[in-house]
Amino acid sequence: MQSITIHGGDIDLILQNRNLKKENIVNFSGNVNPIGPSETVKNAIIKNIDKISQYPDVEYKNLRSSIGKYLNVKPEYIIPGSGATELISIFIKTIKPKNTIIIAPAYSEYEKEITMSGGNAFLFPLDEKLNFDLNLNKLxxxxxxxxxxxxxxxxxxxxxxxxxxxxxxxxxxxxSKRNIYVMVDETYVEFTENLTEISMTSIVNKFKNLFIVRGTAKFFACPGIRLGYGICSNTKLLSEIFRLKEPWSVNVFAEIAGNCIFNDSEYIEKTRMLINNERKKISAFLSEIKNIKFYPTLSNFFLIKILKNDITSDFIFEEFLKCGFVIRDASSFAFLNNRYIRFCIMLPEQNNKLINKLKEILK
Ligand SMILES: Cc1ncc(COP(=O)(O)O)c(C=O)c1O
Incomplete structure (x- = not known):
């Protein structure tokens, strides 16, 4: 059976085509926290399993209040949704932009949603020579x-x-001076070392044209629960989004998870420590490998350019698969090609094995 939406990193399709089982591979392509979901969340869901017979609160008052506390933002500025994906989609459907600029290479859903809503998408290329840093004046x-x-x-x-x-x-x-909305996807922001410097939640009050999207799939390792949220101080726009949104799109277990996930400071601290340490360690290892260029990352994944002429991203992908590692062949991203791969930070031992294998492939 074909999967309905094919993402470049569709792991089920990759494994299905090769007769491989999920439990036998290490997924370096999903960008999900390797610690797995917090025990607090799992226990809360188990304890509340009987809530399966109830509807969630259609206004998500407690959930919005939990998210508001976590971000130090008014609950009125929060809109929960079924993953970051629903927020991206419903925001675009609501404002119906005609001409959108997407900073690229980027996550493919943005362009898909813009096109589906009948708008034009223009890709603004991040410059490889600047290590893909955004040149604001050029933008x-x-x-x-x-x-x-x-x-x-x-x-x-x-x-x-x-x-x-x-x-x-x-x-x-x-x-703001030109009546242009800005949608910022902060799906990976909690992985950054200097979160308060990068996240825009603290300036959401100041800009009515800002819509921030976040999720719990990556940092909180809960992609299956589909809990995301939008943050915006333009309450008129939020009401319009609420009006167009399906009611109860956040299910009762996502609601339960969201009411405890953001208070689990031990889990949050443990994740941040692991990612910071591994990011430093992997960066040091990568700088010793010949035939690659790697880009300084603030997130939980690394983008690598292969400099050896006869080696392409699909070859590296297959070589890793032989030892049970799935990485992302990044050739399908706009402005990248078959010289680019991406892999995320997993557990220390797994990361060491990945780096050793990369060294071996490129020697
Ligand atoms: C940048 C980005 N935004 C959003 C998503 C989807 O997030 P969610 O699972 O919360 O819908 C992904 C998934 O890979 C992503 O990479």
């Missing part, structure tokens, strides 16, 4: 009178780069 020149939305992932999948609050404010100011 300002790229923006024109027709532009009505800018989409930015911060930190960006697949480059791992991010803009800080200083540049974010410059961008939001520029766009």
């Amino acid at each position: 300002f020149k790229f923006i024109n009178d027709e532009t009505d939305l800018i989409i930015l992932c911060n930190p960006n999948n697949p480059t791992g780069t991010a803009i800080g609050k200083y540049n974010a404010e410059k961008l939001l100011d520029f766009c």
Whole structure:
């Protein structure tokens, strides 16, 4: 059977085509916290299993209050949804942008949603020579009178780069004066070492044109529960999104998870320590490997460019698969090609094995 939506990193399809089982592989392509979901969340769901017979609160008052406390943002500014994906989709469906600029290479859903809603998507290329850092002045020149939305992932999948609050404010100011919305996908933001410097939640009050999207799939390792949320101080726009959104799209278990997940400071701290340590260790290892260029990452994954002429991303992908590792062949991202691979940070032992294998392939 064909999967319905095919993502570049569709692991089920990859394994199905090769007769491999999920339990026998290490998934370096999913960008999910390797610690797995917190015990607090699992226990809360088990304890409340009988709530399966109830509808969730249609206004998600407790959930919005939990998220609000976590972010230090008013609950009125929060809109829960079924994963970051639903928020991306419903925001675009609501504002119906005609001409969107997507900072790219980027997650493929943005362009898909824009096109599906009948708008045009223009990709603004991040410059490889600048290690994919965003050149704001170039972006300002790229923006024109027709532009009505800018989409930015911060930190960006697949480059791992991010803009800080200083540049974010410059961008939001520029766009606000021209009636341009800015959607910022912060799916990976909790993995950054300097979270308060990168996340835009603390400036959400200041900009009515800012819509932030977040989820629990990656940092909290709960992709199956489909809990995401949007943050926006434009309450008129939020009401319109609520009006168009399906009611109860966040199921009762996602609601239960969301009421405890953000308080689990021990889990949050443990994850941040692991990712910070491994990011430093892997960066040091990668800098010793010949025939690659790697890009400084602020997230939980690394983008690598292969510099050896006769080795391509699909070859590396297959070589890793032989030892049970699934990485992301990044050739399908806009502006990248078959010289790029991406892998995420897993547990220390697994990361060591991956690096050793990469050394062996490239020697
Ligand atoms: C940048 C980005 N945003 C959103 C998502 C989807 O998140 P969710 O599972 O919360 O819908 C992904 C998934 O890979 C992603 O990489």
